[in-house]
Amino acid sequence: MTAIAVLAPPDALPLPVARAGGPRLLAGPRIDGGAEALAAYRARLGRRPIGGDWMLDVVERSGLRGRGGAWFPTHRKWRAVSRLAQERGPSVLVVNASEGEPLSGKDQLLVEKRPHLIIDGALIAAESVGADDVVIYVSRAARRATRALRHALAERRHDRISEPRIRIVHTQHRYVAGESSAVVRRVNGGPAKPSFSPPHPSERGVLGRPTLVQNAETIAHLALIARYGDAWFRERGTDAAPGTGMVTLSGNVARPGVYEVDLGTSLATVIGAAGGALSAPIGLLVGGYFGTWLGPERGAAATLCPKHVSVGCGVIGMLGRDGCGVGESARIVSYLARESAGQCGPCVHGLRAVGEAMTRLAAGDADRGDVIRIHRWSDQIVGRGACNHPDGAVNNLRTALETFAADVERHVSGHPCAGLGTTPLPAPPRSAFGWR
Numbered sequence: 001m002t003a004i005a006v007l008a009p010p011d012a013l014p015l016p017v018a019r020a021g022g023p024r025l026l027a028g029p030r031i032d033g034g035a036e037a038l039a040a041y042r043a044r045l046g047r048r049p050i051g052g053d054w055m056l057d058v059v060e061r062s063g064l065r066g067r068g069g070a071w072f073p074t075h076r077k078w079r080a081v082s083r084l085a086q087e088r089g090p091s092v093l094v095v096n097a098s099e100g101e102p103l104s105g106k107d108q109l110l111v112e113k114r115p116h117l118i119i120d121g122a123l124i125a126a127e128s129v130g131a132d133d134v135v136i137y138v139s140r141a142a143r144r145a146t147r148a149l150r151h152a153l154a155e156r157r158h159d160r161i162s163e164p165r166i167r168i169v170h171t172q173h174r175y176v177a178g179e180s181s182a183v184v185r186r187v188n189g190g191p192a193k194p195s196f197s198p199p200h201p202s203e204r205g206v207l208g209r210p211t212l213v214q215n216a217e218t219i220a221h222l223a224l225i226a227r228y229g230d231a232w233f234r235e236r237g238t239d240a241a242p243g244t245g246m247v248t249l250s251g252n253v254a255r256p257g258v259y260e261v262d263l264g265t266s267l268a269t270v271i272g273a274a275g276g277a278l279s280a281p282i283g284l285l286v287g288g289y290f291g292t293w294l295g296p297e298r299g300a301a302a303t304l305c306p307k308h309v310s311v312g313c314g315v316i317g318m319l320g321r322d323g324c325g326v327g328e329s330a331r332i333v334s335y336l337a338r339e340s341a342g343q344c345g346p347c348v349h350g351l352r353a354v355g356e357a358m359t360r361l362a363a364g365d366a367d368r369g370d371v372i373r374i375h376r377w378s379d380q381i382v383g384r385g386a387c388n389h390p391d392g393a394v395n396n397l398r399t400a401l402e403t404f405a406a407d408v409e410r411h412v413s414g415h416p417c418a419g420l421g422t423t424p425l426p427a428p429p430r431s432a433f434g435w436r
């Protein structure tokens with residue numbers, strides 16, 4: 001079954017969370033109100049189950065994959081951290097709500113509006129992987145989310161005696177700050193820059209302890225999977241991509257914002273639920289700044305399933321006829337070059353060179369030799385960074401050059417399109433998040 005969840009119920013009445021086709025993570029009071037209070041949350045969902053070994057099998061059977069971008073099977077990280085915690089002592093859980101992706105708003109929305117879902121999910125996850133220290137990692141710029149979290153933690157001060165301790169750690173609002181080794185470095189008091197792995201955080205992370213870094217949306221799903229079970233989770237979505245997922249729509253669409261949808265839903269259905277495109281789109285960026293550009297035809301045929309297209313962090317950016325795919329990719333790659341943590345030569349110099357060449361191409365000042373060089377430099381950058389930042393940037397670039405091949409030709413022959421740079425994909429306005 002494919003269903004688009006209504007973002008918020010039409011009135012303030014709580015929706016039963018398991019209602020077929022309805023929202024799961026966003027069920028509850030209206031999203032355009034404040035954070036859901038503890039009393040209302042407990043009235044709706046009851047008290048949380050205590051996490052433990054039993055959850056490892058439930059998570060495996062649920063098929064849950066991480067929603068921070070890589071879609072890594074959650075149970076594999078859990079088993080690794082849990083085993084190391086048994087061998088070496090308590091582990092640490094970090095809820096990654098930093099959301100450095102400019103086109104994404106889902107994690108901040110969840111923390112801001114459903115803080116108790118995040119806290120319950122975090123406590124259950126921590127108990128299941130043997131963690132006695134829970135960190136919620138938030139961008140310093142996310143003030144409303146921080147306020148909601150602090151308030152939610154204060155609401156629970158009486159029942160936290162036997163629970164793992166929870167603390168909030170702030171980070172700079174930078175693209176690479178959410179990369180898992182950067183997360184660990186920042187929580188350890190250093191800069192939010194990736195480190196040269198191995199060891200992976202799951203082996204040696206916060207204070208040298210085994211550390212599970214898990215995206216905020218992934219954690220929110222866990223709070224419900226623990227209550228309702230793996231079979232319930234699989235009632236929605238597809239076999240390959242079970243459950244619902246949060247997507248952030250922006251650009252050339254009538255109602256930009258954050259939506260909860262069944263995984264496997266076609267992009268066309270999601271866009272239709274957001275009021276449709278404002279004009280025929282020339283391209284869709286799926287998965288965020290590290291994501292994949294699709295032309296209108298591929299976009300119309302694609303579904304929100306990692307088997308079809310890398311869903312990444314659930315971003316769908318729509319470029320309208322007044323935009324320019326070449327200019328947009330040039331802008332994004334140049335942005336990602338500036339966001340490099342400045343530690344690896346191929347990332348620092350390679351991305352800068354590619355960004356500059358793309359900017360010349362977008363302006364109609366590049367020749368065929370430049371396009372060949374852009375391809376060659378991209379090949380040389382991939383796999384050469386300490387983290388996946390350069391690979392993600394190159395993915396955006398390569399798919400743009402392929403999707404907008406005809407436009408590249410026009411730019412090379414000195415006829416850049418009129419839309420150049422006039423309508424960069426906007427981040428969805430904060431006020432539009434969940435405002436349905």
Ligand SMILES: Cc1cc2nc3c(=O)[nH]c(=O)nc-3n(C[C@H](O)[C@H](O)[C@H](O)COP(=O)(O)O)c2cc1C
Nearest residue numbers: 066067068096099100176178179180214215218388
């Ligand atoms: C450059 C870079 C930036 C990232 N930024 C984020 C982020 O903002 N939030 C996030 O959850 N994961 C981010 N990730 C992915 C994390 O490294 C990590 O895989 C994720 O937090 C794990 O959670 P998950 O398994 O629940 O997806 C980023 C990865 C890279 C390479």
Ligand code: SF4
Nearest residue numbers: 341343344347385387
């Ligand atoms: S690849 Fe780039 S972002 Fe990643 S650690 Fe190296 S310089 Fe920093």
